[in-house]
Amino acid sequence: MKYQDFLIRIGRKVDFGHQVWVTSPAGEASGRFSPPDPIAQAWRALPGLWRDIDPGRTQHLYPRLENLEAYGGHLYEAIFQGPIRDLLLHSLGRIHSSEGLGLLIKIQIEPDSLDSLEAIPWEALFDHSTMSFLALSRFTPILRYWSIPRVPRPAPASEKLEILLVLSSPRGLPSLDLEQERKNIVAATTANPNIGLHILNNATIGSLGEFLATHEVHVLHFMGNSAFDQTTGEGALVFENEKGERDLIPGTQIAWLASSCPEMVDFSASSQL
Numbered sequence: 001m002k003y004q005d006f007l008i009r010i011g012r013k014v015d016f017g018h019q020v021w022v023t024s025p026a027g028e029a030s031g032r033f034s035p036p037d038p039i040a041q042a043w044r045a046l047p048g049l050w051r052d053i054d055p056g057r058t059q060h061l062y063p064r065l066e067n068l069e070a071y072g073g074h075l076y077e078a079i080f081q082g083p084i085r086d087l088l089l090h091s092l093g094r095i096h097s098s099e100g101l102g103l104l105i106k107i108q109i110e111p112d113s114l115d116s117l118e119a120i121p122w123e124a125l126f127d128h129s130t131m132s133f134l135a136l137s138r139f140t141p142i143l144r145y146w147s148i149p150r151v152p153r154p155a156p157a158s159e160k161l162e163i164l165l166v167l168s169s170p171r172g173l174p175s176l177d178l179e180q181e182r183k184n185i186v187a188a189t190t191a192n193p194n195i196g197l198h199i200l201n202n203a204t205i206g207s208l209g210e211f212l213a214t215h216e217v218h219v220l221h222f223m224g225n226s227a228f229d230q231t232t233g234e235g236a237l238v239f240e241n242e243k244g245e246r247d248l249i250p251g252t253q254i255a256w257l258a259s260s261c262p263e264m265v266d267f268s269a270s271s272q273l
Contacts, residue, residue, distance in 0.1 A: 001100050001101070001102050001138065002100060002101055002102070003026045003101070003102045003103065003104035003141070004094075004102075004103055004104065004120075005023070005024075005025075005104050005106055006022070006025070006087075006088065006091055006096065006103050006104065006106065007022065007023045007025045007106045007107045007108065008020060008021075008022050008079065008084075008105070008106065008107045008108065009021045009022070009023075009108045009110065010033055010107065010108065010109050010110060010113055010117060011112060011113060011139070012110065012112035012113055012179050013112075013113065013116065013189070014032075015165060016032050016034070017032035017033050017034035018032065018033045018034070018116075018117070018256075020032060020079070020084065022032045022067050022075070022084050022087055024087045024088070024090075024091045025090075025091045025094050025095075025103070025253050026086075026087045026090035026091045026094065027087060028087075029082075029083035029086070029174065030083075030174065031081065031082055031084050033078060033079050033080060035078060035116075035117070035157065036071065036074035036075055036077070036078050041180045041192045042101070059193065060187055068124055068126070068135075068256075069071075069128075071121075071124055071126075072121075072124035072125050072126030072133060072136075072201070073126045073127075073128045073219065074125055075120070075121075075122070075124060075125055075126075076127055076134075078173070078249075079125075091103055092139075092140075092199060095139065096139070096272060097125050102139045102140065102141070103139060103140050104126075104141055105134060105140055105141070105142045105144060105251075106142070106143045106144075106145070107122050107144040107145075108144075108146075109111065109145070109146050111146070112236075113168055118146070120144055122144045123135040123142055125142065133252070136252065136255050136256075139161050144221060148175065158194060159194070160193075160194055160196040161194060161195050161196065161200065161218050161219065162196045162198065162213065162215070162216050162217050162219070163189065163195060163196065163197050163199045163217075163218065163219045163220075163221065164199075164200060164212075164215075164217045164219070164220050164221065165182060165185060165197070165198065165199045165200065165221050165223065166200045166201065166203045166208060166220060166221065166222045166223065166224075167182065167202070167204070167223050167225070168199065168203045168222070168224035168225070168237070168238060168239050168240050169224060169225075169240070170204070170225075170238060170239075170241075170244060170245050170246035170247070171245055171246075172242045172245065172246060173225055173238065173245050173246060176223070176224065178223050178224070178226070181223055182199065182223070185197070186219070188224050198211070198215065198217075202240050202248065203224075203239055203240060204240050204241060205239050205249050205253075205257070206246065208239070208257065209257055212257065212258065217264075218264065219264045219266065220258055220264070221266045221267075221268065222237060222265075222266070222267045222268065223238045223268045224237065224238055224239070224268075225238035225246075226238065227248055229250075234250050234251055234252065235250075236249055236250050236251060236252045237251070237254055237267070238251050251267065
């Protein structure tokens, strides 16, 4: 997919907020931006924003989806208003009318505003009109960076392709032949010195979060059951809880947890619910 840039430059704070300049496929505009809450209080302003994903391991947290949507919606309305919102809508209209084209939303923070804006979770931008997080769509990825006058050093490339197999088979569900699939993958990768294979058996959402936080992972391959919630229209993966019973995790929460680590997420999931 090819991308066109939707560049948002945020400058120093003046009387009515931070100065904003936008360059997009649909033209240019300027405006003001005021964060929905003082950044130092942004997360504390939403009681219960973070939830423990693994009882007994309080350091492993992920956002409560409903609160994240609320904060992301306020953030969306704060930055995309007036002519800037018009440019976004016109730009999205252009890319949706062209096959294989996306809109890369670039958020550039000027040095004068780093102290007050660097902690904003721009990846939480949520459009209530489509009920979607912009960053979770391949058509609207988000890139944020600081305008710092220096040339960054390239990150060293990993010598190995690190693959994580995530196996979940809770009690009370039809058994799946996960062991045979695991053996096939092990046999296909063991002889290749350029592949590192990791296996997470009896996976809970907590153990997955812990592994992703402490290991480099390029490919995540889930093996287990899936489900579909007809009331919300959202799919879910079936993990295990600490008792080995089923724990349904909505797809949006899986995407949030995995988005910062793997370059590819693959599901081999059977719908048995």
